[in-house]
Amino acid sequence: MGGLQIPLEHVLLLASCLFSCGLAGLMLRRNLIFMLMSLEVMLNSAALAFVAAGARWGQPDGQIIFLFILSIAAAEVAVGLGLVLQIQRRFKTLDMDQANRLRG
């Protein structure tokens, strides 16, 4: 089956709403795991906007940028979750207000 003809502004509105949700979560939550999840949501909404733009012109470039966003998210999550393990081990908490000294 082919794709749908959806107004581009609706897709961009959805991506904006998802991005704002992620941003609010990143600003509010103090738990490091939830901050990483918010980052995932923001990256995902950016990827949605890229794929929508690729579908707008029927070109594969949007999906290729989606692939790069995917690899960036994978690398970021690997390093971030390693940091989560170390912070939990050293400070016995995931609260970012307790672990803001940048000192081991």
Place this chain on the structure above:
Amino acid sequence: MMESLFYGASAVALLATVAALTRANAAHALIYLIVSLLAVAVLFFLMGAPFAAALEIVVYAGAIMVLFVFVIMMLNLGEAGNSREREWLAPRKWIVPGILAGILLLELVLAVRHAPASTSGIEVPPKMVGLTLFGPYVLAVEIASMLLLAGLVGAYHIGRRFIVRRDFSRPGDNS
């Protein structure tokens, strides 16, 4: 019919994301986030990007979320963390971040409101994506591979002492 499928999946994605970011329990939030990612995969498929939809399920909802599950299970956060998170989720702490994110959303909505275009309805097949990926974008592929290598080495280095402590816990080694 198919358009209503699109709007239904959009609503599911939005609601699941809001639910994920307002949970106190990390494991519950993770399940909601997986639902949100699957809904976004449906959107990709409907927009004519089946390759991106498959990768969204396999890599995002599969591999990356499994990493989160492993870490949450290893940390074993328990009820103390939940009560602390509930305290942070009080409505008066939501006000300022909510207003700031709302302002940004308003600006984005105003910016995209008058876009008189629609998606083309052409399905971009995986073959075309692959040909373009290894044609004009081959340098970016190399850079992405170096980024993944850097992520691998960095994650190993950061998690190294955790692994050592878990596997060979020697008495007196409290580094």
